[in-house]
Amino acid sequence: MDNKTKILHKGRMSKEHYGIINPPLYRVSTILYDSYDEFLGKKPKEYVYGRYHTPTTHALSKALCALDGGEEAYLCPSGSAAIATALSAYAETGDHILLSDSVYGPTRDFAEQYLRPKGVEVEFYDPKIGSNIEKLLRKNSSLVFVESPGSLTFEIQDVPAISHAAHSKGLVVIMDNTWGTGLHYKPFVHGVDVCIQALTKYVGGHSDLMMGAISVTRKTKAKIAQTHRLFGQCVSGDEAWLALRGLRSLAARLAMHEKNGLEIAKWLAKRKEVMEVWHPALPGFEGHKLWKRDFTGSNGLFSILLRPCTEKALAVFLDGLELFKIGYSWGGYESLILPKNPASERSAVPWQREEILLRLHVGLEDVEDLKKDLENGFSKMEKINV
Numbered sequence: 001m002d003n004k005t006k007i008l009h010k011g012r013m014s015k016e017h018y019g020i021i022n023p024p025l026y027r028v029s030t031i032l033y034d035s036y037d038e039f040l041g042k043k044p045k046e047y048v049y050g051r052y053h054t055p056t057t058h059a060l061s062k063a064l065c066a067l068d069g070g071e072e073a074y075l076c077p078s079g080s081a082a083i084a085t086a087l088s089a090y091a092e093t094g095d096h097i098l099l100s101d102s103v104y105g106p107t108r109d110f111a112e113q114y115l116r117p118k119g120v121e122v123e124f125y126d127p128k129i130g131s132n133i134e135k136l137l138r139k140n141s142s143l144v145f146v147e148s149p150g151s152l153t154f155e156i157q158d159v160p161a162i163s164h165a166a167h168s169k170g171l172v173v174i175m176d177n178t179w180g181t182g183l184h185y186k187p188f189v190h191g192v193d194v195c196i197q198a199l200t201k202y203v204g205g206h207s208d209l210m211m212g213a214i215s216v217t218r219k220t221k222a223k224i225a226q227t228h229r230l231f232g233q234c235v236s237g238d239e240a241w242l243a244l245r246g247l248r249s250l251a252a253r254l255a256m257h258e259k260n261g262l263e264i265a266k267w268l269a270k271r272k273e274v275m276e277v278w279h280p281a282l283p284g285f286e287g288h289k290l291w292k293r294d295f296t297g298s299n300g301l302f303s304i305l306l307r308p309c310t311e312k313a314l315a316v317f318l319d320g321l322e323l324f325k326i327g328y329s330w331g332g333y334e335s336l337i338l339p340k341n342p343a344s345e346r347s348a349v350p351w352q353r354e355e356i357l358l359r360l361h362v363g364l365e366d367v368e369d370l371k372k373d374l375e376n377g378f379s380k381m382e383k384i385n386v
């Protein structure tokens, strides 16, 4: 079965619940024991405490395993919490860890502001390093963190090559697969050992919840399970229920985000105001070949480089948009635009572009309306430029 089918059918408990299609929402802390024997563990008990699995969070975890092919999926209250937990599991004092220079900003912050002061050697590497990562591996290296495509700049990483080098020295590979979702990128097939996804984005899909998942292989399960438990990570039944609901329509929404995203990307590439379009599925994009080799699709998130202009002109453009709103995050049904200078989030490969980077999230609106909206913004900008 394709995992598009599996994510519709895993985690349902219709038989136990009157034939109702969706699992019930359990809000849980205490779970009572039947007897002293059960308390002592002499009789098996599936659920013991709200912080561990509940039927609702369990349903979501099972469906997530169907999504990305992991052995188990551990839930955290945000994508960032999932990243912090996974990194903490494999970064001890005295260890050396390698992170792609294009990682999500808060991932960099966690490594620099939490792990480094604890005595972890944190090194950032060129996202396009491929098998040359081998030259950076040291005796005390414990993990390589990859994120592909990179946040803001969309570099596609050669994850199989990086994993091959890392595994030959006994390191684990942790991936942020939020863009690829599991439908368009299969992390474990490409050598990843621990996979993180911000469910806040496309799985949630409606800009109304925060959550992260850590998916594991048989090899990494025990270590992640322990760290997840020691950190007290858990999510509420309400949020898990919403995430599961979002997951059921993920494939349909992604197909539409992908179609709209590509059309807007191609349209923008023809505009004189736009110097470059950084979209992995565009043949002219640097990482396109690798993307085509390893991914099976794209979505609505990409960046453009706007021809340099005054702050005033930029403000007129952004404020002139009605459908593309300024806001953090992405993956909801609506279009967003985010002006962001990556300079403070790059060290191995310093940011040296003059142009203005805008990250777009193309939503599920009618694509002609979206073009009109951008056209409007550009013409307002043009008026004040002359």
Ligand SMILES: *Cc1c(COP(=O)(O)O)cnc(C)c1O
Binding pocket: 077, 078, 079, 080, 081, 104, 151, 176, 178, 179, 198, 199, 200, 201, 210, 211, 212, 329
């Ligand atoms: C948003 C995001 C995260 C963090 O998710 P939160 O739920 O906002 O903490 C992690 N990685 C990537 C690539 C993201 O875009």
